[in-house]
Amino acid sequence: GQQVMQIPQYQHVQEGEDFTTYCNSSTTLSNIQWYKQRPGGHPVFLIQLVKSGEVKKQKRLTFQFGEAKKNSSLHITATQTTDVGTYFCVRGTGGFKTIFGAGTRLFVKA
Amino acid sequence: DSGVTQTPKHLITATGQRVTLRCSPRSGDLSVYWYQQSLDQGLQFLIQYYNGEERAKGNILERFSAQQFPDLHSELNLSSLELGDSALYFCASSVREVWPGNTIYFGEGSWLTVV
Numbered sequence: 371g372q373q374v375m376q377i378p379q380y381q382h383v384q385e386g387e388d389f390t391t392y393c394n395s396s397t398t399l400s401n402i403q404w405y406k407q408r409p410g411g412h413p414v415f416l417i418q419l420v421k422s423g424e425v426k427k428q429k430r431l432t433f434q435f436g437e438a439k440k441n442s443s444l445h446i447t448a449t450q451t452t453d454v455g456t457y458f459c460v461r462g463t464g465g466f467k468t469i470f471g472a473g474t475r476l477f478v479k480a
Numbered sequence: 481d482s483g484v485t486q487t488p489k490h491l492i493t494a495t496g497q498r499v500t501l502r503c504s505p506r507s508g509d510l511s512v513y514w515y516q517q518s519l520d521q522g523l524q525f526l527i528q529y530y531n532g533e534e535r536a537k538g539n540i541l542e543r544f545s546a547q548q549f550p551d552l553h554s555e556l557n558l559s560s561l562e563l564g565d566s567a568l569y570f571c572a573s574s575v576r577e578v579w580p581g582n583t584i585y586f587g588e589g590s591w592l593t594v595v
Contacts, residue, residue, distance in 0.1 A: 403583070411588075412482070412586040412587060412588055412589055413523065413570070413572075413584075413586045414482075414586070415583045415584065415585070458522065458523065462582075467528070467536045468513070468584065469525065470515075470522050470523040470524075470525070471522065473522050473523075
């Protein structure tokens, strides 16, 4: 119902390779947020997407919101070791609750 | 530094015991959230308070309870602890009450180990 599915669960890349994580919902999302959690750290807000088809960039990170507002993606170009961590997408439920995806854990080999 | 303060940072306790985790939200934030993160697990929403009132409950066990005080700090009480309660407990805060557009700021977390 209101869960969001994130794939892949894990991703190992060589430094310099690209990385993409996907977030899928069976229901239309009002908006979606992305958070990053470094190993041993706490989740930190990255970005929020609201509009259908929206694309936002933060340096090497590109965030997309699907046209149907049922999916989103985060793409990292030329990964660096500083990109290591778990990336979560987060949806609201139309009220007060927040639902985190299970996260995609990124490992970057130097 | 997110501005959200959690204490204690680490806690080891025995099964059957009770502990209290404390959280001070960012200055000006009225909403407080509690999350549980078990090893290699995602973040499970437990409960949210806004300006002292409970607003939403997630997967919070009956053995757990929380409250938000008039000064807006919050406490999460965990009782009759079991081994499976060992986890990282995050407190988070935000300015607004509801989604959307509500950026959530997380504290560093409280590591609870039940032995």
